[in-house]
Amino acid sequence: MKLEHIGIAVANLDESEALLQRLLGRAPYKRETVESQSVTTSFFTAGDGAAKLELVAPEDQRGPIQKYLDKRGPGIHHLAFEVEDIMAEMRRLREDGFELLQEVPTPGADNKLVCFLHPRSTGGVLVEICQSRPE
Amino acid sequence: MKLEHIGIAVANLDESEALLQRLLGRAPYKRETVESQSVTTSFFTAGDGAAKLELVAPEDQRGPIQKYLDKRGPGIHHLAFEVEDIMAEMRRLREDGFELLQEVPTPGADNKLVCFLHPRSTGGVLVEICQSRPE
Numbered sequence: 001m002k003l004e005h006i007g008i009a010v011a012n013l014d015e016s017e018a019l020l021q022r023l024l025g026r027a028p029y030k031r032e033t034v035e036s037q038s039v040t041t042s043f044f045t046a047g048d049g050a051a052k053l054e055l056v057a058p059e060d061q062r063g064p065i066q067k068y069l070d071k072r073g074p075g076i077h078h079l080a081f082e083v084e085d086i087m088a089e090m091r092r093l094r095e096d097g098f099e100l101l102q103e104v105p106t107p108g109a110d111n112k113l114v115c116f117l118h119p120r121s122t123g124g125v126l127v128e129i130c131q132s133r134p135e
Numbered sequence: 136m137k138l139e140h141i142g143i144a145v146a147n148l149d150e151s152e153a154l155l156q157r158l159l160g161r162a163p164y165k166r167e168t169v170e171s172q173s174v175t176t177s178f179f180t181a182g183d184g185a186a187k188l189e190l191v192a193p194e195d196q197r198g199p200i201q202k203y204l205d206k207r208g209p210g211i212h213h214l215a216f217e218v219e220d221i222m223a224e225m226r227r228l229r230e231d232g233f234e235l236l237q238e239v240p241t242p243g244a245d246n247k248l249v250c251f252l253h254p255r256s257t258g259g260v261l262v263e264i265c266q267s268r269p270e
Contacts (some may be wrong), residue, residue: 002161002182006141006214008260016258022231023257024136024216046216047137049184053214060165075259076211079141079183081159096157122158123151124210125143 001089004041004130005052005110006081009068009075013057014075017042017113020055032109038063041109054122062096068082075108078116086113087129093117093129136217136224139265140187141179144210144212148192152177155190160258163190167244173198176244189215189244213251213261220265221237223249228252228264240266 010016017028021044028042042055056077058066068077083089086105094100099121108132112130119126145151152163156179163177177190191212205214218224221240225231229235234256247265248264254261 003141003185003188006138007256010258023228023233023262046186050138051181051185053138072207073259075254076214079211093158098158118209119224123143123145123154124208127158 001081001083003051004080006076007054007055007056007078007080007126007128009065009072009077010055010057011069011074013040013055014041016055016057020044020053024053033059034107034109036106037065039065042111051080058096079129080114080128080130083129083131086115086129089129090115098122129131136177136218136264138186139215139217140161140189142189142191142211142213142215142261142263144200144207145190145192147208148175148177148190148206151192155179155188159188159214168194169242169244171241172243174193186215188241203211204233213263215249218264218266221250221264224264225250239242 021027026046033040038059039056040059044053046053056065065133068111090100099118101118105113105115111133114128114130117127156162163179166177173190173194175194175238179188181188186226206258225235234253236251240248240250243265246268249263249265252262
């Protein structure tokens with residue numbers, strides 16, 4: 001399991017991109033809307049081999065990111081780990097007592113299949129596991 | 136600026152180490168107490184070249200981690216970026232409008248000098264910059 005990206009919940013993608021660009025001294029390299037989660041994402045590299053930073057902004061009032069912003073405000077939202085076989089990893093984690101937020105993986109940003117784990121089973125950390133799909 | 140580690144606030148270091156070990160499938164590689172911040176830390180690798188995961192537990196009731204736990208509960212606490220020249224980076228960030236939480240760097244875990252930025256100037260993300268000290 002390798003740390004793949006860190007998700008950061010933001011209210012306004014333009015403003016947050018500009019702020020992170022000033023902080024890191026580099027520009028985002030892509031934007032992508034993820035329909036299944038009602039969000040638009042923006043990606044920054046964070047150094048050679050390092051996990052990416054993913055800004056996540058709500059596309060509308062329905063999605064989980066808007067609920068998160070309403071409750072906790074903007075900030076670090078989740079840690080995502082790349083796995084080789086997401087189905088096997090979901091099974092392993094479920095059998096080990098972790099609480100999965102979904103029965104099957106869903107399409108995420110960056111051409112991946114993703115599955116989230118409930119923070120109450122992971123010490124308050126929202127964890128995503130993800131697997132790259134063939135191009 | 137390269138992502139160096141992700142700090143995770145925890146109440147009980149033994150329990151959280153065991154949980155993260157089950158999640159990641161690997162053991163922590165060291166523990167270290169940081170007197171200046173009244174915390175004990177525990178480090179996990181998160182894949183080749185990836186940032187480390189740092190569990191941060193309060194040593195007593197006085198430190199900032201205990202305050203964070205009281206207010207927000209356990210969870211992802213900060214993102215730390217390695218810089219080459221922390222004094223120059225602090226100056227650059229201050230001049231660019233970021234709010235530094237300290238005037239001078241302080242000793243952190245892992246033989247580093249560290250400086251924190253106030254989350255209200257970084258979109259709700261507690262950011263640490265750090266510089267390795269000569270061995």
